[in-house]
Amino acid sequence: MTQLLVAPSRMSTTQRVVTGLLHSREVAIVLVLLAVAAVATAKTSSFLFSANSWRDLLLTPSILILLAVGQAVVIITRNVDLSVGSVLALTAYLTGRLFIDNPGIPIVVVFVAGLAAGAVLGLVNGVIIGYGRVPALVITLGTLYIYRGVVLSWAGSDRINASDLPSGFLSLGTKSVASVPVLTIIAVAVLVVVAYYLHSNRGGRELYAIGSDPDAAVLYGLAVRRRVIGAFVLSGALAGLAGVLYTARYGTVSSGAGTGIELQAVAAAVIGGVAIFGGSGTVWGAAIGAVLLVTINRALPIAGIPDFWQRAVVGALIIGAIVLDRILAARRARKLIEARDDV
Amino acid sequence: MTSSAEPAVVLAQVRKAFGPVVALRSGGLTVYPGSIHALVGENGAGKSTLVKIIAGLYRRDSGQFTLHGREVDFTATAESKHAGVAVIYQEPTLFPDLSVTENIFMGRQILGAGRRIDRPAMHAEAEALFQRLGVRIDPRRSALGLSIADQQIIEIAKAISLQASVLIMDEPTAALSGVEVDRLFAVARSLRDEGRALVFISHRFDEVFALCDTVTVMRDGDYIDTRKTAETSVGEIVALMVGREVDNLFPKTVATIGDPVLKVSGLSSAGVFHDVSFEVRAGEIVGLAGLVGAGRSEVARAVFGVDSYDSGSVTINGTLVPRDNPRAAIGLGMALIPEDRRQQGLVIDASVSRNIASVVRSRLSTSGLLTTAIENTMAGAWAAKLEVKTSSLDIDAATMSGGNQQKVVIAKWLATNPSLLIIDEPTRGIDVGTKATVHGLLSDLAGQGLAILMISSELPEVLGMADRVLVLCEGRITAGLSRADATPEAVMHAATHSLEVVR
Numbered sequence: 001m002t003q004l005l006v007a008p009s010r011m012s013t014t015q016r017v018v019t020g021l022l023h024s025r026e027v028a029i030v031l032v033l034l035a036v037a038a039v040a041t042a043k044t045s046s047f048l049f050s051a052n053s054w055r056d057l058l059l060t061p062s063i064l065i066l067l068a069v070g071q072a073v074v075i076i077t078r079n080v081d082l083s084v085g086s087v088l089a090l091t092a093y094l095t096g097r098l099f100i101d102n103p104g105i106p107i108v109v110v111f112v113a114g115l116a117a118g119a120v121l122g123l124v125n126g127v128i129i130g131y132g133r134v135p136a137l138v139i140t141l142g143t144l145y146i147y148r149g150v151v152l153s154w155a156g157s158d159r160i161n162a163s164d165l166p167s168g169f170l171s172l173g174t175k176s177v178a179s180v181p182v183l184t185i186i187a188v189a190v191l192v193v194v195a196y197y198l199h200s201n202r203g204g205r206e207l208y209a210i211g212s213d214p215d216a217a218v219l220y221g222l223a224v225r226r227r228v229i230g231a232f233v234l235s236g237a238l239a240g241l242a243g244v245l246y247t248a249r250y251g252t253v254s255s256g257a258g259t260g261i262e263l264q265a266v267a268a269a270v271i272g273g274v275a276i277f278g279g280s281g282t283v284w285g286a287a288i289g290a291v292l293l294v295t296i297n298r299a300l301p302i303a304g305i306p307d308f309w310q311r312a313v314v315g316a317l318i319i320g321a322i323v324l325d326r327i328l329a330a331r332r333a334r335k336l337i338e339a340r341d342d343v
Numbered sequence: 344m345t346s347s348a349e350p351a352v353v354l355a356q357v358r359k360a361f362g363p364v365v366a367l368r369s370g371g372l373t374v375y376p377g378s379i380h381a382l383v384g385e386n387g388a389g390k391s392t393l394v395k396i397i398a399g400l401y402r403r404d405s406g407q408f409t410l411h412g413r414e415v416d417f418t419a420t421a422e423s424k425h426a427g428v429a430v431i432y433q434e435p436t437l438f439p440d441l442s443v444t445e446n447i448f449m450g451r452q453i454l455g456a457g458r459r460i461d462r463p464a465m466h467a468e469a470e471a472l473f474q475r476l477g478v479r480i481d482p483r484r485s486a487l488g489l490s491i492a493d494q495q496i497i498e499i500a501k502a503i504s505l506q507a508s509v510l511i512m513d514e515p516t517a518a519l520s521g522v523e524v525d526r527l528f529a530v531a532r533s534l535r536d537e538g539r540a541l542v543f544i545s546h547r548f549d550e551v552f553a554l555c556d557t558v559t560v561m562r563d564g565d566y567i568d569t570r571k572t573a574e575t576s577v578g579e580i581v582a583l584m585v586g587r588e589v590d591n592l593f594p595k596t597v598a599t600i601g602d603p604v605l606k607v608s609g610l611s612s613a614g615v616f617h618d619v620s621f622e623v624r625a626g627e628i629v630g631l632a633g634l635v636g637a638g639r640s641e642v643a644r645a646v647f648g649v650d651s652y653d654s655g656s657v658t659i660n661g662t663l664v665p666r667d668n669p670r671a672a673i674g675l676g677m678a679l680i681p682e683d684r685r686q687q688g689l690v691i692d693a694s695v696s697r698n699i700a701s702v703v704r705s706r707l708s709t710s711g712l713l714t715t716a717i718e719n720t721m722a723g724a725w726a727a728k729l730e731v732k733t734s735s736l737d738i739d740a741a742t743m744s745g746g747n748q749q750k751v752v753i754a755k756w757l758a759t760n761p762s763l764l765i766i767d768e769p770t771r772g773i774d775v776g777t778k779a780t781v782h783g784l785l786s787d788l789a790g791q792g793l794a795i796l797m798i799s800s801e802l803p804e805v806l807g808m809a810d811r812v813l814v815l816c817e818g819r820i821t822a823g824l825s826r827a828d829a830t831p832e833a834v835m836h837a838a839t840h841s842l843e844v845v846r
Contacts (some may be wrong), residue, residue, distance in 0.1 A: 016483075200459045202452050205441075209449050210439035219400070219436045221421030222450050251757035336488030 025273030025281075029288045033295060040299035047302055055181055059174075061250065061294040062183040066242040067265035068272070069187075069194050070235035072286035076198070076232045078211040078278030079129065084239040084265055086147035087121045090260035090300035092244025094152055094206050096160030096253050102153065106287075107169050111244055117241015119233050121147060126232030130225040136232075144262065149256075155255040164249030173248035178210045183245055187287075190238065195283045207231060211278025266312065268293050271321045293317075349412055351376045351509050351540035352397065354565075357406030359392055366392040368461055371566030372495060372542070372559055374509070379531060379541040380573070382582055384561035385777075390544055393561070397429040399423035401607045409683040421450075429502030433514040437494055439487040444469040446486050447501045472500040476530055490620040492523035499530055504566055506774075510534060511542040514565070520634045528554050529770070547801070548577045560584055593809055596786045601625030605763050605796035610655035616818035617820060619655070624801045625761065628785065630829075631798045631811030633838050634774045639683055639798045643765050646796075647679040659763060678756035681748075682767040682798075694739060696722035699754045725754040749781060757788075764788065767798045782808060802831055814838050 015101075020025055040047040047053055067084050074081045090115040098110050125143055129136050162170060175182050198204035210217045210224050217224050247253050272289025274281030291312065300310040346821070347488060350373045354542075365388040374380045383392050396403045396408065399417030406417055407548060410426055417423045423430075437446045444465045453468065455461035469482035478496050486494065495515055502510050516524045535541055545551055548835045552572050560583040562568040567583050573748075605623040610616065616638040623629045629638050644650040646657050648669040657664040659675045669679075696715070699722035722736040749769065751767040756764065769785065770778045785808065789795050805812055812829040814837035822837030 003761050005354035060644060201458065202450070202454070202458075205445060205452065205460065206450065208441060209438045209445075212440040213436065217434065219398075219420055219430075220450055221399075221424045256487060275440075279438065316784075336484060 017065050021238060026285045026288055029272060029292055031283065033288065033292045034252045036296055036299050041304050044302045047299065049204060055176065058184040059181040062187040063242045063245055064264055064268060065187040066181040066190060066238045066291040066295055068268035068286040069283045069288040070238035070281045071265040072269040072274045074231045074235045074282060075168065075195065075274050075276060076211045076278055077228050078214060079228060080140065080266065081232060081235045082124060082140040082262045083125060083143040083147055084235060085262040086144050087236055088145055088238035088246060088261060089151045089255065091117050091240040092156050092246045092253045093160065095244045099166060100164050100196055103270055114240045114244035116235050118243065119237040122233045122236015125236065126229030129232065130229045132232040151255045153245060156169060159228060160247065160253040160337060169248055170251055175215050191284060191287050198283060203227065227254040243294050264293060265319050270318055275325065350374060350493060351411055352404045353407065353409045354393065357396060357398060358404045359401055362406055365430065365564055369566055374540045374542055376540045377535055377538045378557060379535050379543055380544055381555035381558040382544045383551060383558060383580060388561040388562040390561055394430060394513055397423065397428055399448035399513060403545060424505060425595045427506065427508040428504050429507035430511045431498040431502065431513065431515055437486040437497060440485060442483055443497055444482040444483055447504055472504055476500060477496040478831055479783060492519050495527065508538045510520060514545045533699040548580065551680040571689055586710045596772055596790055598626040601792060604660055606658045608656055610645060612652040619820055621820065622815055625792045625797050626789050626793050627810045628789050628795045628797055628808055630805035631796060631813045631815060632805045632812055632834050633815035638817050640767055643679065643767055643798060646676055647765060673759060676762035678759055678761035678764045680752050680756060682771065694728060695751055698751050699725050699758060701755060725758055752782065763794045765796045768800060769797060770804065802834060806831065
């Protein structure tokens with residue numbers, strides 16, 4: 001046949017990996033992150049070079065990384081989970097109550113309980129969305145208020161204090177192994193496992209397929225409903241884990257814990273290159289997005305920027321990321337069409 | 344050929360109803376291995392429903408369905424896939440964000456150690472598949488930006504890698520050009536020679552007779568008859584489909600041709616079309632022919648002002664039409680009925696009357712307010728005039744058949760009282776019976792003095808309807824033929840002419 005379509009890539013494997021890396025969103029955000037850190041350090045050298053600053057740099061984003069990873073998985077399936085802030089508050093308060101009501105309870109049991117509670121709350125989201133065929137935005141907005149309402153009526157004006165918690169548990173929040181905080185190790189371990197699943201497991205690839213074109217996924221015979229429910233269970237479980245770690249890190253939990261953090265998780269994923277309409281992006285990007293978001297929030301006061309403008313900067317970053325996405329997507333589409341016509 | 348003793352697929356007396364609507368009353372189809380079987384029928388005859396039952400998207404209410412001699416009842420697409428049935432839908436169903444390879448293997452990726460996806464093995468397998476199909480597509484590129492033809496090749500590669508014994512293609516050629524159709528047919532024949540059973544759904548009879556050995560006709564949800572293509576004729580099949588002889592598919596009436604309405608001179612747009620000049624007179628139907636991708640729709644869009652152009656001019660009734668301004672074009676009496684009805688021509692989720700009234704909305708409103716009653720009065724008159732078959736003007740356009748949707752779009756534009764009508768693929772996806780109605784309508788409109796520019800990929804339609812045929816090839820007008828001179832050979836020669844020079 002004489003008709004040629006799209007010539008196969010002639011690049012070698014290493015070439016392909018290198019160009020792929022150079023064009024990747026993850027590398028771009030790392031560069032922005034380094035630039036922010038460099039500017040802040042130039043302004044105040046203690047931003048990076050002091051006893052606590054290295055630890056803070058790693059420790060502060062850990063909880064948001066967990067939420068952003070869960071959020072990224074959900075967004076990849078063309079859904080969104082706004083209830084994670086409330087799930088975090090519920091499991092954080094649950095953690096405190098378990099220690100208060102069951103003195104001497106093993107820490108492992110508390111972790112399992114937090115994970116399980118979060119998973120159940122995520123399952124509720126997933127089942128309603130999967131079977132009700134209602135947009136996730138609406139359902140999780142509803143459960144955001146319901147779950148928060150549960151915390152409010154359960155905790156009331158009561159709060160968990162550091163003195164209520166065993167010291168072994170509290171030290172988890174601040175302890176480091178080889179100068180890396182334990183919280184960060186947990187977050188990175190979760191990140192690696194989820195990233196591997198998404199990249200190299202059938203189930204993970206199907207999540208991308210579902211987000212890319214849900215109707216086509218049905219025609220392919222993929223278990224769309226099961227996968228979407230699974231994504232929400234994962235997001236809920238990670239929010240549950242984040243709740244336990246929140247208690248360990250801060251020591252105090254009130255009913256208002258984690259208010260608004262769900263939007264930060266969405267922002268981190270979007271900044272990290274997870275397309276809001278699903279089908280593309282990686283949890284690596286979402287995690288780096290989380291680090292960037294937290295680091296910017298820490299760097300701006302150092303740079304002497306007033307509080308109001310800090311929020312505006314974060315907003316500009318989100319819009320900038322989306323505009324950049326549009327431009328890059330348009331360019332990519334054009335290139336792909338050219339590659340097709342370039343016979 | 345393999346033994347044709349046992350049929351690959353047998354459906355008999357299959358019934359499927361959606362609530363009160365019976366989509367399939369008594370569907371039947373028997374396909375043998377090593378055969379390409381055409382399934383034809385008007386829109387609404389139940390072909391798609393039958394295919395969806397085979398694919399496992401729908402479950403039949405009653406009737407018999409056996410696959411390779413075994414009774415089956417699929418409840419999900421995964422089951423039919425597993426049983427060796429592959430369906431290529433009219434609109435390719437690929438995941439745009441994922442690579443070509445992932446699209447082929449989604450859900451059944453090659454796994455290495457520890458159930459890890461083995462990407463290198465998948466890429467190698469995909470390359471082998473493309474080699475076999477005689478095409479070159481980078482297995483690593485994403486599916487985004489591939490032409491419909493390439494996407495269909497990927498669907499076929501998917502079907503082959505599935506080891507599908509039954510392959511169903513639902514109007515696969517609707518969006519393909521001549522060369523691409525030939526390639527698809529070559530692939531289909533080689534699959535047939537391997538002993539697979541193919542089902543081919545098409546509205547184009549030349550293709551049915553060129554490719555298929557057997558043809559099954561359906562009408563109104565019923566199985567009508569199965570014939571060998573060698574022993575039947577187009578006329579006979581059409582008669583079976585509509586239940587009556589369609590003696591005149593193109594009821595072209597002679598209209599008096601008046602003064603030029605549209606004058607296009609020297610229209611150029613870099614990389615799209617070059618130096619396009621023509622005119623359309625009152626009462627004249629000018630056919631714009633050419634292969635897919637020749638720039639026909641692009642010229643129409645530029646004339647109407649949806650897309651801009653670099654140089655040249657467009658005048659209507661002697662008035663210059665400003666470029667890049669469709670609103671001005673409408674004001675000057677131009678109407679454009681786009682190729683893609685569902686996406687560009689209709690507000691699919693709005694009622695019939697709202698659709699018809701949409702362009703003239705500002706003219707209908709009284710002191711800025713628009714009531715449904717005013718819309719309905721205006722729309723009712725038009726709907727009646729064009730015989731739009733609908734139980735009520737309030738029903739959503741989405742639920743109507745393709746032919747009726749097209750009538751609604753035409754009504755919408757006629758309501759603006761245009762002097763020029765540009766219509767892109769007037770009968771794409773419309774069944775034979777309704778086609779004649781649309782053609783009759785266009786002919787009548789021309790008779791009333793409307794100038795019509797008609798773009799069509801169906802050669803018989805162009806030749807049957809047009810007073811004059813312009814042929815576009817790679818963005819240039821390569822021929823202007825009068826009705827008498829316009830033979831299929833002359834048009835095809837002009838449409839492929841510069842291709843031959845270039846290559």
